[in-house]
Amino acid sequence: MTTNGEVWVWAEQRNGRLLGVSLELLGKGAELAQKLGVQLAAVLLGEKVEPLANELIAHGASKVYLLEDPNLKLFQSSLYTRLLTDMAQRHRPEIFIMGATTVGMDLAPSVAGRLKTGLTAHCVDLTIEQINNKPLMVAAIPGWGGKIMVKIACPDKRPQMATVKQGMMEKPKADAARKGQIIREKIDVRPEDMKARTIEMVEEKPVGVPLEEAETVVSVGWGIGSEQNIKLARELAAALRAAVGGTRPVVDKGWLPEEAMIGQSGKLVSPKIFISLGASGAMAYAVGFLKSKVVLAVDKNPSAPIFEMCDVGIVADLNKLLPVLVEEFKKVTAA
Amino acid sequence: MNIVVCVKQVPDPEQFSKITLDPVRGTIRREGIPSVMNPLDKHAIEEALIIREKFGGRVTALSMGPTQAKETLQEALAMGCDDAVLLCDRSLGGADSLATAYPLADAIRHICQFDVVVCGNDTVDGATAQVGPQLAEFLEIPHVTHVTGIEFTSERSWIVKRAIERGYMKVALELPALITVLKEVNQPRLPSVIDIMSAASKPINEWACTNLSLAAPIIGLGGSPTKVVGSFEQDIRRGKDILKGPEAEVVGKAIKRLKELGAL
Amino acid sequence: MDFNFTREQDMLRNMVRDFAQKELAPRIPEFDQTEGEWPYDVMKRMGQLGLTGLAIPKEFGGNGMGHVALMIAWEEIARVYATWASHLRGFVLPAYAISHFGPAWAQKEIVPRVCKGEIQGLMSLTEDTGGSDLANIRTTCVADGDHYIVNGRKIMQSRYSVSDFYTVIAKAGEKSFNYLLITKDMPGVQIGRRENYISCTTRTALVGEVIYDNVRVPKRNIIGEEGKGFKPVLTTVGAIGRLGGAGISLGIAESAFDLALKYAKNRKLYGKPIAELQAIRWLLVDMHTKVEAAKYFNYQPSWALDNGKKPHEIAGDLARAKLFANETALDVCLKSIEIHGGYGTTPEFGVIQKMKGALDQMTAAGSNQVMKRAMSEAIIGTSA
Numbered sequence: 016m017t018t019n020g021e022v023w024v025w026a027e028q029r030n031g032r033l034l035g036v037s038l039e040l041l042g043k044g045a046e047l048a049q050k051l052g053v054q055l056a057a058v059l060l061g062e063k064v065e066p067l068a069n070e071l072i073a074h075g076a077s078k079v080y081l082l083e084d085p086n087l088k089l090f091q092s093s094l095y096t097r098l099l100t101d102m103a104q105r106h107r108p109e110i111f112i113m114g115a116t117t118v119g120m121d122l123a124p125s126v127a128g129r130l131k132t133g134l135t136a137h138c139v140d141l142t143i144e145q146i147n148n149k150p151l152m153v154a155a156i157p158g159w160g161g162k163i164m165v166k167i168a169c170p171d172k173r174p175q176m177a178t179v180k181q182g183m184m185e186k187p188k189a190d191a192a193r194k195g196q197i198i199r200e201k202i203d204v205r206p207e208d209m210k211a212r213t214i215e216m217v218e219e220k221p222v223g224v225p226l227e228e229a230e231t232v233v234s235v236g237w238g239i240g241s242e243q244n245i246k247l248a249r250e251l252a253a254a255l256r257a258a259v260g261g262t263r264p265v266v267d268k269g270w271l272p273e274e275a276m277i278g279q280s281g282k283l284v285s286p287k288i289f290i291s292l293g294a295s296g297a298m299a300y301a302v303g304f305l306k307s308k309v310v311l312a313v314d315k316n317p318s319a320p321i322f323e324m325c326d327v328g329i330v331a332d333l334n335k336l337l338p339v340l341v342e343e344f345k346k347v348t349a350a
Numbered sequence: 351m352n353i354v355v356c357v358k359q360v361p362d363p364e365q366f367s368k369i370t371l372d373p374v375r376g377t378i379r380r381e382g383i384p385s386v387m388n389p390l391d392k393h394a395i396e397e398a399l400i401i402r403e404k405f406g407g408r409v410t411a412l413s414m415g416p417t418q419a420k421e422t423l424q425e426a427l428a429m430g431c432d433d434a435v436l437l438c439d440r441s442l443g444g445a446d447s448l449a450t451a452y453p454l455a456d457a458i459r460h461i462c463q464f465d466v467v468v469c470g471n472d473t474v475d476g477a478t479a480q481v482g483p484q485l486a487e488f489l490e491i492p493h494v495t496h497v498t499g500i501e502f503t504s505e506r507s508w509i510v511k512r513a514i515e516r517g518y519m520k521v522a523l524e525l526p527a528l529i530t531v532l533k534e535v536n537q538p539r540l541p542s543v544i545d546i547m548s549a550a551s552k553p554i555n556e557w558a559c560t561n562l563s564l565a566a567p568i569i570g571l572g573g574s575p576t577k578v579v580g581s582f583e584q585d586i587r588r589g590k591d592i593l594k595g596p597e598a599e600v601v602g603k604a605i606k607r608l609k610e611l612g613a614l
Numbered sequence: 615m616d617f618n619f620t621r622e623q624d625m626l627r628n629m630v631r632d633f634a635q636k637e638l639a640p641r642i643p644e645f646d647q648t649e650g651e652w653p654y655d656v657m658k659r660m661g662q663l664g665l666t667g668l669a670i671p672k673e674f675g676g677n678g679m680g681h682v683a684l685m686i687a688w689e690e691i692a693r694v695y696a697t698w699a700s701h702l703r704g705f706v707l708p709a710y711a712i713s714h715f716g717p718a719w720a721q722k723e724i725v726p727r728v729c730k731g732e733i734q735g736l737m738s739l740t741e742d743t744g745g746s747d748l749a750n751i752r753t754t755c756v757a758d759g760d761h762y763i764v765n766g767r768k769i770m771q772s773r774y775s776v777s778d779f780y781t782v783i784a785k786a787g788e789k790s791f792n793y794l795l796i797t798k799d800m801p802g803v804q805i806g807r808r809e810n811y812i813s814c815t816t817r818t819a820l821v822g823e824v825i826y827d828n829v830r831v832p833k834r835n836i837i838g839e840e841g842k843g844f845k846p847v848l849t850t851v852g853a854i855g856r857l858g859g860a861g862i863s864l865g866i867a868e869s870a871f872d873l874a875l876k877y878a879k880n881r882k883l884y885g886k887p888i889a890e891l892q893a894i895r896w897l898l899v900d901m902h903t904k905v906e907a908a909k910y911f912n913y914q915p916s917w918a919l920d921n922g923k924k925p926h927e928i929a930g931d932l933a934r935a936k937l938f939a940n941e942t943a944l945d946v947c948l949k950s951i952e953i954h955g956g957y958g959t960t961p962e963f964g965v966i967q968k969m970k971g972a973l974d975q976m977t978a979a980g981s982n983q984v985m986k987r988a989m990s991e992a993i994i995g996t997s998a
Binding site (some may be wrong): 029030045075089092093096116117118120121123124125127128129131132133134136140144146151153155157158163164165166167168169170171172196210211212213214215216217218219220221274280287288301305309310311317322323324325326328329330331335336339340343344345 | 380446447448451473476477479480481482483484485486487488491492493494496497509512513514515516517518519520521522523524538552574575576577578579580581582583584587588589590591592593594597598600601602604605607608611612614
């Protein structure tokens, strides 16, 4: 099967705003495109979203396939799927990656299903490797327990597809001077596209900084011990303007909401500084923060695995240490 | 109305920590871990039963798996499904999501002239959430995922509430269609004693590949477009500057080190 | 020998476990309150799920799944909240008696409603003359035309103030006893004072006296044969009373063991979990062994009843089940308290509540000494 070789990134927008994960994927996409020696293109659907095309170019897309129509304003699963598969069949990209958002997790398998190609979900990394003398996209996904990573590829079918959660890749720097091509694609809407028709979208404003976008994260594990200590952890987070997350046991206890869970089956974070308080460092949790720049961990057990995964570790009883930690960090941020 | 609900038997998530990966063979070792119905599938069955209660009809539970998966189908029958089909064939094993959706779609077409297909949004093992939408593609029907509620405005067109990260969408859906549900959609019923006792008299049909059409070889390890090409151990170790001592002292040292690393 | 439960029995166990964990466990603080209405909705729910009808024939509104199934239900509910397991025994006792011994009208009108969880009866036997010495009761029933006049005071009556009917053993003559169905609306039925057994101080447990003051009971309300009231009583107490006690004690013992195991694995002393200390390991092993043995003593006679044996044929085994399960519960609860150290008697850790339940089960539906008497009869023969 011949391809035109492009690396495609689906640029998800909601209410005229590009989602962070799409920009992160442009960064990775650029890397993949460069290794293959092909172009990086973004695929953008929506209504009156042309300004976003420029933003995509500024973040590294050489091309933006722009599909605009009032019917595309909200995500329409049947219509989006048909338009994207038509485009893929006409342009024959080599690779097509999407953010693993609730929409991406719907759209990607639909497109892959219709094209009868391979799709790997929740990838932790994407690289190009020579396999049987072919340069293939290799997706790394956590194996059981998270310590072993499994490598998946799609050797024969095209495009090679993958979904990636926000926080796994780095967002590239924007360069307004970058130039790129905007290609306006023609849209047609058929009756069968409207059998699943999104009629309304209601979005709530996030409370505080969403975990996946936070530059600083304070995370609490079961060793936090009490709601009183969670309060202190929140004070620390407030002083550092950090987002608050936690482990599965803390969420199950009801001390934090489900959306705050960090780990393989929760959120993946990649902040500049990740502070883990009272989590022993189970693998499923570790996968959630392994992309952080700097990790500070506090736990009372000196042989806890978390101390293998941190840059700075403190062995201490949180009940005694936490108040001091909060105090000192407050002084640092006030300065 | 003809409703098909897809269910899967998975290792008990409460015991996941006991499952290991054989580093040599790259296969999963899960001996001794009890199997249960994928938790979201209970919600899928419940929704199928609610639909049957509203509009009449039959609910068939379908699973693709080894013979042991019959246990999960028995639970589905006990909850109230009318009959069940187990798709069991060695050549279906080792499938990725595409090669799972393809034979399932084939089976569904052989089961009935379906009106609704209900699935759990994802499974606790694998958790790709891909089979539902791909099944809809092979059946050539519209679908909605992440379903948290349905307004049955009429028999063949519904308003479906679909969760997004911080909010929801409402989708006008026309049957025949496929939905994948999240746990918020309903509270699964407990089977009564009579339900459990009558499950034994409801049929579980065992099918193999010979019962399907399988126009294309999208089955099993060979028919899966994605392949495992290797594995590696994630190196997540770091600087490991471990501090012990009086609180004020260690906090001071930690902050100093963080500044050195450029984090503060 | 096939030591496996049937697939249906396994599914039943899963259902009861789900019911107990999802619908009972979260409400324990509510059930433990001393004030408030008795939780009628739980009785209704048990009926709806079919638990009350497990050992009641289909023709009388039950599902006939059997004694093994009922044992499973007692065990799994008692693991979470013993009082509700005890009530499940209490609901079944009078319904079982009527199902097997009549009267026919009550089999049609009363038993189905009990199975549905709509009404509840109470097996009214014990008096201050001693529950172990039923032949010497003082409650009398004097014939008056086609009625009996019943006079007496029963004590230790579970759900005394919320029951809709009572199946009462009363003395008609020197060796003549009648087992009579009395409904709460009959004039002369009085709710007496409350009795506070150690695990029965909650709004859910409700134990106390019922007084029958010149209650006119029509002869059509006789359960079993006139003058031969002990037959239905002993059969029912054997099959349901003793096995129920066995099931409740087993559930108590199992949950006390689970708590101890969990605690031992998490509690650190001398730098390591106490589960690594030999003294604790051996305690846990002893507790486990007794619990597993109790399972066999409980399920084997239950299976026998499901497979053609009559209660009087296996009276010794039924008694042994109750005796051994309760002795196990007392022993396991005490050891569990020991393993928990000082925390063992605080309510937060849940063990002391188990101990209280085990203490009350010592004498409920037949004391452990009466069980030994029954076993002696069965193994050795009648004593002079």
